[in-house]
Amino acid sequence: MAASIQHTLKTVFGFHDFRPPQQEVIERVLAGEDVFLVMPTGGGKSLCYQIPALHRDGVAIVVSPLIALMKDQMDALIANGVRAACLNSSLSAAEAGRVFQQLDKGTLDLLYVAPERLLMPEFLERLGTLKLALFAIDEAHCISQWGHDFRPEYTQLGRLRPLFPGVPIVAMTATADPETRKDILGQLGLPNATVFVAGFDRPNITYTVIPKQKPLAQLGAFLRNRRDEAGIVYALSRKRVDQVAKQLQAAGFSAAAYHAGLPDDQRRRVQEAFQRDDIRIVVATVAFGMGIDKPNVRFVVHYDMPKSVESYYQETGRAGRDGLPSEALMLFGMGDVMTARKLIENSDNAERVRIEIQKLNAMVAYGEALTCRRRALLSYFGDQRDHDCGNCDICTDPPQRFDATVQAQKALSCVYRTGERFGMMHLIEVLRGSKNQRVLDLKHDKLSTWGIGADTPATQWENIIRQLIHLGYLTQDFTRFGALSLSSAARPVLKGETTVTLGMPRNTVETVERTRKRAGAKKDYDQALFDKLRALRKQIADAAKLPPFVVFSDATLAEMSRSYPQNLQQMRQVSGVGDRKLQQYGDAFLAEIRQYQAGDNETYMVA
Structure with a gap:
């Protein structure tokens, strides 16, 4: 069995090895067991249901909360040669009809649906006539009122276990403290599920918190060396989002605003432009993000402090999903604390207010931390570390x-x-x-x-x-x-x-300069070749009307720019190059590498 799933990992997805605990999770699901998986964003949760879907008979039903997220994951699977589709409100009647035909004919490996669609009586009845490989519940924290992004429609997912007793259920989230995990399992009716907590650490993210003084100037200084990088700037209010986006545009940055007050078509255009690298920076409220399956986000800035550590962790986790070095910067001011508190206290649910005030207090404690940021962040989720990380502002500029x-x-x-x-x-x-x-x-x-x-x-x-x-x-x-x-x-x-x-409490220290220098630091791969490969990727993606990362991730381009593959066999050894992509894109990228090496490039490798 292990050799078989290892073969799928390499030939379909282009990866050489499983990360802990992917293989064990996959084997449990293949054995028909229920699993609850907590794994950091970018850790490879999707493979834990996608590979079993290719090895178990029937179609895998994946519950996903957002249309954009479904489409990105579907596009990525199709690019790897997997038979995938989605059912959501963006499809026309004819398009939905074609998906239902595929479903009935058994020609789908995975089908992505929203919880509302899944729980429609006629849809459940149809599923009852099909061979089902598994149910995968993505963003499972949405089911818990203890979670930071509770969605009432998720609470009905507990009906799946009694309705489909023989079908394994995989519930996944990147963000769940022990209370939330317990609640999720209770809501889903999965008392016997094996729980895997893969840790919460994202070692490639550098965490920095600075006192908020002149926020626009501080943001501009941070972004100065990042004009070609993709990033998200979060603010608490729509008014602030519009203001910051306009200021960045006036300063020459490729930026756009995104919040719930904008028309649907405008939000969709911004999101698609960001996915396709036509816009570099999105300034947004928390309405933007969970549906973003974009691995090459290099930085996340919190212009305003978020309301909870869970939100902060989830939002900063959108940086560096490809594993390359990335930055998380938060501007921290007590004015934001008062604003967040007022927003929380607007609710008429006293119990909810009490919980959220406690969570806000924990967020303030993180902002004021004088210990390693990573240790403070991980300890909140019960992930205790006995050493400092060396990759946060406290570690690089330690207090007395x-x-x-x-x-x-x-x-x-x-x-x-x-x-x-x-x-x-x-x-x-x-x-x-x-x-x-x-x-x-x-x-x-x-x-x-x-x-x-x-x-x-x-x-x-x-x-x-x-x-x-x-x-x-x-x-x-x-x-x-x-x-x-x-x-x-x-x-x-x-x-x-x-x-x-x-x-000891620190005096106000300017740390943006260090983050700015990090952005301009030399990489361990040939940056000039990387830029050429990135341009080729964009050209191919635009022609196919796909986001560039669906062709190859930044991490895959970086490995090509480090190893200079000379033929298809060597290209096949690059992480992220599966059989389908090797066949579709291998020759074009090899030609670009050869042309680059034939030019006047004195040094191929940057130390």
Whole structure:
């Protein structure tokens, strides 16, 4: 079985090896088991249902929330020689009729549908007459009210398991904390599903947060060396999106606005132009993004702070899906915090407001972090790391450090003495010896930890406790008002067996210059050849009316520009070149490489 799926991986998709845990997931699905997969964007979730779809009898039904996402994935599969189609509202009656004919004749490997279409009684009835390979539920976090992008239509997907008891279900998401994962499995009725959490790390993304001062100037400085790169700039309001897009256009950048207030056809034109590299920068609200299957986004900028760590992670994850170095920059200002809080408090759902305020507080804590950004980000999802990443602004420009062992012991002891049931602000009240009514009512003024931190300002305690959370000594439960509890790493600190070193708050430091220099740094491949191959790819894609990345990804072009393949056999060894693409495009790209090498290029390889 392994050799067979390995053969499909190479000949159809052009990849040499599986990434963990792709092979195990695929084998479970092939055995007819249910699987829940949490894997970072760009980690290869799609292969975990696409390969089983090619090896199991019948058609695979893929539930996808957005038309654009369906079309991109369908185009990419067809380019690889896979029989794929989609059913959505963008199809004419005649086009939909042809898809139904393919479905009935058994000539499809995969069919992409929206949840609303899937759950129509007549469609479910039709599926009941077909041989089904599997159900794949993409963007599964949409099913959970704990998730950041809850969609009510997803909640009915739990009907699939009793209706189709013998068909395996694969649910996938890039973004789900432990509470959300539990809720998704409950909603889908998959108590026996094998859960795979492939980690949340995106090591190719550099995370940077800078104080928001003159945001347009800061954005312009960041973009200065990036005029030929694709990127997304997120802002919270439509008005801000329009303003920033106009400013970038006036400065000569290839940019366009995208938000829900624009006409449908205009949004569609912007999205298609971005997919086809005709527009380099999209300035958008969060209405833009989840449907973007574009692997060569080189940067994501948050002009305004997002409302949750989940949103931030999902949005920054749209950068560098091809694995090449990419940037995530956030401009962080307390004015954004107030704006986000007002937006949240507009809801009349008190429970929802409470949860989202807790999540906003965690986002603020990330923005103020003095520990490694990656460790702070990953710890939020329960993915603890014991070393700094070396690829974020804190690691490359570290704050001054101090021995915080005693303060850490005080804070951890206070969490323990109060029963691991309270949030940060109450713990600080106890540590500082407050006599407010809640402290007195709970008799926390009688605890041994009451007042032991009175000599430390409240703002400093906030800084210390947030770092203890980011470093994994404390865990935070947003289903219980942000209650803090001790992790296993806390015990050695309390027993005096290990020391804790934390960071001092930093002064405002200009870090955009470093990100600008990174954009202009030399690559480990021949940039001149890469540019020629990219131009050829664009020409081929335009002729076929496809996004360029459907022809070849940037990562594949970079490998060609590193290895200079000289014949079809060597080209076949390049990652991302499967049999169908080798047959369609191999000769054209080989000719471009040979022509380039025959020119006056003194150095082929850039060290």
